[in-house]
Amino acid sequence: MSFRPGALEGARTSPTGGRVEYRLARNAVVSEFRKGRLSKLDVCDAHSELMRAAEHLGSPEREPCPICEEEGGLVTVTFVFGARLPSGGRCVTSQAELDRYRRRKDPVVCYVIEVCARCRWNHLLRMYPSGAGVEGAGRPATGRRAVARKA
């Protein structure tokens, strides 16, 4: 059990910039699984495209997977949706690419998804707007700085 409630509070309190956190929903699923109300089949259903993205483009998370509890399997992947992007979204491969989207004139929406490369657990963590002059939402690891700023 590695989830830290402190991290949750920090993420939840700011509605700035249209960012939406899904940590609570994610934790609810994890807790249902731990109580035995959801099976591994229910929660570990990442499709192969997501698994490929996780394997090649995911950024590693420090905490172990909440489902299989293995260390080193958990990653986050970011998909970007917007005009002139594929309808299924584009998987962001680097921070530099994420910065490019942020500087774009067209608005985009970024979805950050947690995936376990070992057991196929996956859940949406957050979504946030970027591009079109939207500032400061794009850094999953250091997002706390950005939250203080008014969009």
Ligand SMILES: [Zn+2]
């Ligand atoms: Zn796992």
